[in-house]
Amino acid sequence: MHRYRTHTCAALRESDIDASVRLSGWCHRIRDHGGVLFIDLRDHYGITQCVIDPDSSAFKLAEKLRSEWVARVDGKVRRRPAGTENADLPTGQVEIYITDIEVLGAAEELPMPVFGDHDYPEEIRLKYRFLDLRREKLHANIMKRGQIIDSIRRRMKEGGFFEFQTPILTASSPEGARDFLVPSRLHPGKFYALPQAPQQFKQLIMMSGFDRYFQIAPCFRDEDARADRSPGEFYQLDVEMSFVTQEDVFQAVEPVLRGVFEEFADGLPVTQTFPRIPYSEAMLKYGVDKPDLRNPIVIVDVTDEFSREDVTFNAFKNVIKAGGIVRAIPAPGAAAQPRSFFDKLNDWARSEGAAGLGYIIFEEEGGALSGKGPIAKFIPPEAQAAIAAKAGIKAGDAVFFSAGDKGKAVSLAGKARIRIGDELQLGDKDQFAFCWITDFPMYEWDEDQKKIEFSHNPFSMPNYDLDKFLSLNPADADEILGITAFQYDIVCNGTELSSGAIRNHRPEVMRKAFGLAGYGEDVLEAKFGGMLRALSLGAPPHGGIAPGVDRIVMLLCHEQNLREVVLFPMNQKAEDLLMEAPSEVSAKQLRELHIRLNLPEKG
Numbered sequence: 001m002h003r004y005r006t007h008t009c010a011a012l013r014e015s016d017i018d019a020s021v022r023l024s025g026w027c028h029r030i031r032d033h034g035g036v037l038f039i040d041l042r043d044h045y046g047i048t049q050c051v052i053d054p055d056s057s058a059f060k061l062a063e064k065l066r067s068e069w070v071a072r073v074d075g076k077v078r079r080r081p082a083g084t085e086n087a088d089l090p091t092g093q094v095e096i097y098i099t100d101i102e103v104l105g106a107a108e109e110l111p112m113p114v115f116g117d118h119d120y121p122e123e124i125r126l127k128y129r130f131l132d133l134r135r136e137k138l139h140a141n142i143m144k145r146g147q148i149i150d151s152i153r154r155r156m157k158e159g160g161f162f163e164f165q166t167p168i169l170t171a172s173s174p175e176g177a178r179d180f181l182v183p184s185r186l187h188p189g190k191f192y193a194l195p196q197a198p199q200q201f202k203q204l205i206m207m208s209g210f211d212r213y214f215q216i217a218p219c220f221r222d223e224d225a226r227a228d229r230s231p232g233e234f235y236q237l238d239v240e241m242s243f244v245t246q247e248d249v250f251q252a253v254e255p256v257l258r259g260v261f262e263e264f265a266d267g268l269p270v271t272q273t274f275p276r277i278p279y280s281e282a283m284l285k286y287g288v289d290k291p292d293l294r295n296p297i298v299i300v301d302v303t304d305e306f307s308r309e310d311v312t313f314n315a316f317k318n319v320i321k322a323g324g325i326v327r328a329i330p331a332p333g334a335a336a337q338p339r340s341f342f343d344k345l346n347d348w349a350r351s352e353g354a355a356g357l358g359y360i361i362f363e364e365e366g367g368a369l370s371g372k373g374p375i376a377k378f379i380p381p382e383a384q385a386a387i388a389a390k391a392g393i394k395a396g397d398a399v400f401f402s403a404g405d406k407g408k409a410v411s412l413a414g415k416a417r418i419r420i421g422d423e424l425q426l427g428d429k430d431q432f433a434f435c436w437i438t439d440f441p442m443y444e445w446d447e448d449q450k451k452i453e454f455s456h457n458p459f460s461m462p463n464y465d466l467d468k469f470l471s472l473n474p475a476d477a478d479e480i481l482g483i484t485a486f487q488y489d490i491v492c493n494g495t496e497l498s499s500g501a502i503r504n505h506r507p508e509v510m511r512k513a514f515g516l517a518g519y520g521e522d523v524l525e526a527k528f529g530g531m532l533r534a535l536s537l538g539a540p541p542h543g544g545i546a547p548g549v550d551r552i553v554m555l556l557c558h559e560q561n562l563r564e565v566v567l568f569p570m571n572q573k574a575e576d577l578l579m580e581a582p583s584e585v586s587a588k589q590l591r592e593l594h595i596r597l598n599l600p601e602k603g
Helices: 122-127 136-158 199-207 246-264 279-285 314-321 339-351 381-391 406-423 466-470 477-481 507-516 521-535 549-556 587-592
Strands: 020-033 036-042 047-052 070-079 094-105 180-183 191-194 212-221 232-242 276-278 325-331 358-365 368-372 398-404 434-438 443-446 451-454 487-492 495-502 542-545
Touching: 020 047, 020 094, 036 070, 136 212, 136 232, 136 246, 136 549, 199 212, 199 232, 199 521, 199 542, 232 246, 232 495, 232 549, 246 434, 246 487, 246 495, 246 542, 246 549, 276 279, 279 406, 279 434, 314 325, 314 398, 325 381, 325 406, 339 358, 339 398, 339 406, 358 381, 368 381, 381 398, 398 406, 443 477, 451 477, 466 507, 495 549, 507 521
Parallel strands: 047 094, 276 434
Antiparallel strands: 020 036, 020 070, 036 047, 070 094, 180 191, 212 232, 232 542, 325 398, 358 368, 358 398, 434 487, 443 451, 487 495, 495 542
16 A cells, blocks of 8 residues: 555545545544544545544544644545535545544644635735645635646647747846846846846847747736736746737737636636727727726717807816816716715715716606706706717716816726726626727827836837838927837736737837937947847847736636735735745855945934
């Protein structure tokens, strides 16, 4: 007989009755039923119920067992008594009568229990992550993560992609988030950087003559944590293709994601053809560039309607005169809501820094729509009808308004759309609703530095006549800020899964693109010299994308936080509480790296 087990804790069935077996695992739960002990023994694969009574020579040792002790159990398989079967367990028709026990690993008092689904403080869960990972739901999430990655890898290879590995120690880059820096011992005063993404390397792979690359790539960014963004490190499905248009990238990647989600969606519907939504349209209709299309509300612009001479609502008219806009957020069926519904939304808008949300409630009077509410009297019936028609309003609906300068009005409308949809329980949440967001602006105005800056990926090809692009100069600010790029995102249920682009493969266009953003030739040579040299020696048109693996798994596990699908995550302060990182290092290590610390004074 094997030293530790003849079967796993999920293997035994009725066909094994009367067999002598050996199992090893953790004592998941121990119950004392009038002197008879029931021990649920758990391993990676499942749970088997084991039984022992005072007639067994191992009973005294069994009485010493506690939760999460690791034990080896010998015994005979028998059928569970009638009425005690457990249909929820694969092993639920049988149990083991214990004849011998060996304690393989005793456990001290647990800082948190493993049995049950109770939530515990993040600090405890992360410090004792190895205990947290024993819990059924988290254990299942991690296993599903591995299965999802296997599925992605298989689908990419079936699509003609080949997996490459790119360097982890590389050069610092001036764009994007902060780099994690690694000091060089052999080159005093110089530093490597951990890659924020394999961006330049995957482009160089295309320039090296390879055609379809992918990698489950680790990425490192020194940025603050969010529920959908791990601090420090994350993984992405990094993809690049040669001789492709934007549509070619869509046709290659969309079936992979659709197939993975269908495989692991537990029967929930998945968008079959991802709609293409231009960035400007997304910001108008949804107020965000990562819309949750499960929410049916569509925002409309009603600036013209509030600009009419017969409208006397001066709060909005003054906003418009100052260059602002007014957006309308329909609220289907909201007329049936109590006054408190509208008051709470106004209070919420004020908490977001707005003056409030004006609203009109529409009812039917004499066969026509009639608006009610605090601002309705300032808006004549003709203007109300125009607003209702544009917003698709019918009797029994309401409409809310967001007014202000464009940025603030759009942002508030987008947040209000989400909040109203949730409050009214609109749309079917049990689905995975995908879309592509396309035509992102290539540049934006940096108000702090009073200059043009890249708004997205600086290596993207402008969606603009290239001869005309090469003739631009920084003085053409209005023209430059209107340029879009071949940049695109995949969004699912309001979560951005990836960003991608058709790359700028012409060195003269790249120099001009960076020049318009204020980067001189010296910066380009210092930071992207290798890229420029490669571009100047025969670069194919190429493009790619990088869906976030952690976010894909989070959605498919129906979790709200990446912590629930990552083996050993950091906390919100980018600390690894289990391994106690970051940590201080010795003076000898610092000397070897030619580093002297200049720490801030403790206040």
